[in-house]
Amino acid sequence: MIHLTDKDTKMPLKYDENSKNKNFSEVTDNDDLQYTIASSVEDFNFNKQASLDDLFDELLLSNSIFKNKEFLRHTYTPEILPHRKNEIQKLASILVSAVKGEIPSNIFVYGKTGTGKTVVVKYVGNGLVKKVGGKAFLKTSPTIDCNTGLPKPDLSANLKMNMPITFIYINCEVVDTQYRLLSKLSEYFGQSVPLTGWPTDKIYDVFSQSLDSEKKLVIIILDEVDQLFKKGGDDVLYNLTRINSDLENAKVSIIGISNDLKFIEFLDPRVRSSLGEEEIIFPPYDAPQLMDILEDRSKISFNDSVINPGVIPLCAAFAAQEHGDARRALDLLRTAGEIAERQNAKKVMEPHVRIAKDRIEQDRVSEVIKTLPTQSKLILYSVYLLEKYMPGEIITGDVFNIYKDLSNILKLDILTQRRVSDLISELDMLGILNAKVVSKGRYGRTREISLGVTPTQIKSLLENDFKIKKVSSYVPPIQHKLV
DNA sequence: TGTCCACTGGAAGGGAGGGCTT
DNA sequence: AAGCCCTCCCTTCCAGTGGACA
Structure with missing residues (x-):
């Protein structure tokens, strides 16, 4: 023993x-x-x-916990989407005009992360293509038969009608400029466009000609459409929502998905009215709804009786705290299962969920920090040094002073304070720093900055970087503190 | 009440890098 | 090779901010 x-x-x-x-x-x-x-x-x-x-x-x-882990990934589209009946019905009622040969209204879909926006749109899209006939470039996993574990046959070919539909899914977090979007769309119609080099109007012509080569309805899903707006303004959305006037055969309908409701307010009024012809809002899931989702998925993903009764409610409760994020709940359950499996445990228990929660957060933070550019790492390290050696309020000016010293030691170009201020904002958005704009009266307006993760984590991650290692013995001089 | 401070944040544009066309 | 275009990262400029202080 x-x-x-x-x-x-x-x-x-x-x-x-x-x-x-x-x-x-x-x-x-x-x-x-x-x-x-x-x-x-x-x-x-x-x-x-x-x-x-x-x-x-x-x-x-070893005694396996999982039946099939893939059902717990958010890329998997289940056959039934619990608690999204209303949204599915509303979306289907708008898209049904495509079955009648009409152009569906453009749709703006809004909801927080993990509320099922993308999965519902893909689900309805696949259903529509099956009904009418056409192509779906949706990048979903094939529908898998829960009994056999094999992909279900696609019956869409049996139901061809006059106006075939092409569904195209684009994630605008990756395809985030007008040029990239038009080049990606052209690819779907068999046109090869270089990554860069062409004038945008040329790509637009190539895209609209290839699109118009035959009679069809193209429904373009722009996921995270706010990213496209942030980088390229509303030109691209304006062009896409007006493209039907340039087309003779094909017709285009747009579904914009975003988790930022405010973004639509900043759009040109013409684009706003055109993109938001119809709006669907996805409310966050509450804890009981998340439990239903997890129960459904766990039945097909885990072996029988391997989940302790408290595990699913705990995953649901953690995810409900994070604005009802189903993606988060699934990640927690999957990671908890993986931890249990690695420990050769017979069951997934509540402590496994708690470890999973910490591990997911730690992995996210360390991945973000490791991949930061050197300048951002130096700024983060400056905040760490200030917290370590000069406890108290840290403002932008303090950070900039330390950053300049570190850059000088490493013989790196020194960015302007304006740029450093932007990088601090970015680190704040990533949750690595906390930066709050405060006014100190006659002592000006600045940001109060603190670390968003533990100093130990920052130290261990940054001092592994060979450049940061060279300044690990640096101690900030007292005069660098402005307040 | 006006002034002041230390910035913030928007806008415009420079320039390097990568790629295409002529 | 020259000219053009797009993207990214950055600088420069400047109006605006808002609370403390005289």
Whole structure:
């Protein structure tokens, strides 16, 4: 019998090599614990592997928690979307005009992250294409039969009508300029357009000609459409919403999806009235609704009776705190399952969910910090140094002074204070810094800045960067503090 | 009540880099 | 090769901000 403590849950576990099921189990008062050989399940598992081959065998044969993890990913479109009946009906009632051969109104879809906007639009889009015939460039996973685990056959070819529909899904977080959008759209109609180099009006001509080559209805879904506006203004939206007047055969309808309701207020009034001909608002899910969603998905993703009763309510409660984000709830449940599986646990328990919550947040933060450009890292490191050596209020001017020193030491170009101010705003938006604009009367208007993550995390992540490492012994001089 | 401070944030534009056309 | 275009990152300029202080 071997005794150890799980590193994450701090639970005492035992391992009996002579038992049939070579699994870890909780310690009881009757257990006679003779040895303590490892500090964690991972350490133990690693130490006792005779070879990599054995390791894979062990992992494959281990008692699996999951039936099919893929059903817990947000890219999966389920057959039934719980608590979105009204939104589906409203969207379908607008798009039904396409079945009659008419052009559907442009639609603006608004809702917070993880409220099911994208999945509902893709779901209705797929349904419409199946009904009318046409193509769907929606990048969804194929509908999978829950019993067989195989993709369901696509019956759309059987229902062709006069005006075929092409559904195109574009994520404007990636395709965020007029040029990129038009070049991406042209690609869908078989035109190859260089990544850069052409004048925009030329791409527009190529796109509209390829689009108009045959009679069809094209429904373009612009997800995160606010990103397109932020970068390229409303020119591209204006052109797209007016394109029908340039077309003879094809017709275009736009569905704009955004989680920023205010963005539409900044649009040109003509674009606003055109894009928002119809509006659908997706309310956030509450905790019971999230529980229903998780229950449905867990039935097809996990093996029977592997989820402790408190796990799903806890995932739902955590996600409900974050404006009812179903994506977050699914991520939590999947990660909790993965942690349980890695620990060779027989069940997913509440502590696994809590660990999953911390791990997801830590992973997000470390990924963001690691990929920051050097200048932003230096600004972040300046805030860290100020918090460490000069506790008290930190304002933009303080950060700029330390940043200049660090840049000088590293022989890097020094950005202007204006630019540094923008980078501080970006770090604030990422949640790495907290920056609040405050007025200090005759002492001016500035930002009060603090770290948004723990100093330990900042230190360990930034001091791993070979450039930042060179200034890790720097101590800010007292005169760099303005207040 | 007017002045002042230390910025913020919008706008315009420079210039480097990458790519296309002629 | 020259000219043109787009994108990105950055600078420069400047009006605006709002609370403390004289």
